[in-house]
Amino acid sequence: MQTTLVLASTSVYRQQLLTKLNLPYISVNPMTDEAPHNNESAQQLVLRxxxxxxxxxxxxxxxDLQHGKDKNYLVIGSDQVAVIDKQIIGKPLTTENAIKQLKQASGKAITFYTGLAVYNTQTNTMHSCIEPFTVHFRQLSLQQIEYYVAIEQPLYCAGSFKSEGLGIALFEKLQGDDPNSLIGLPLIKLIDLLAQHGMQVLATQHAD
Incomplete structure (x- = not known):
């Protein structure tokens, strides 16, 4: 049976990361309401x-399955939030919010939580996990923050930075198992979850 990898995300950053694994995949838009529930923790939110x-x-x-096509899908879902001063911080969406987020993060250690899930349509099983990653910010002046936001426009990035770009200049130290999780897709954990569903990333041949 053919196994098709599906990324349930339209994020260019997640697509670029998944491409690193040298596996063919398709992307779909999950159209999910990302609003947190009342009293929901950051970990509960990203996993859900x-x-x-x-x-x-x-x-x-x-x-495809309803039309009798002989396929098995492994569907990847992922979500990420930052936590600053025990408050969940999402995507800034505006320049003003991005500046506000970075001012709040200046000189602090900020934890990012990335939820990751892989669903198998053949077995109807789900494997999921949460990957934490801590970023230690430099003391940043307002001028530095405004310059960074103007240059990189991180308006659709949780925490208001792009660690794969100029955002690296904002940090004193990164602390965690997989820096890819900062960009939105923890590849090390993903490789483990795919293996639990029988897909080996380092296999010399991938079954069709």
């Missing part, structure tokens, strides 16, 4: 949304 996105992606490709 990652699993919801994987399930939503499976529903999109489920049309």
């Amino acid at each position: 949304l990652a699993e919801q996105k994987a399930l939503a992606g499976s529903q999109i490709v489920n049309d």
Whole structure:
């Protein structure tokens, strides 16, 4: 049976990361409401949304299964938030919010939580996890923050920076198992989850 990898995300950054694994995949838009529930922790939020996105992606490709196509899908869902002063911080969306987020982060250690889930449409099983990563920010002046935001425009990035770009200049230290998780897709954990569903990234041949 053919196994098709599906990324339930339209994020260019996640697509670029997944491409590193040298596996063919398709991307779909999970159209998931990302609003947190009342009294929901950051860890609960990202895990719930990652699993919801994987399930939503499976529903999109489920049309093939209903039409009798002999395929098995492994659907990847992921979500990320930052936590500053015990407050969940998402994407800034505006220049003003990006500046505000970076002012709040200046000189502090900020933890990012990335939820990751892989859903198997053949077995109807889900494997998921949460990957934490801590960023230690330099003391930043308002001038430095405004310059950075103007140059890189990180308006759709949780925490208001792009660690793969000029955002690295904002940090004193990075602390965690996988720096890819900062960009939105923890590849080391993803490789483990795919293996639990029988897909080996380092296999010399991938079954069709």
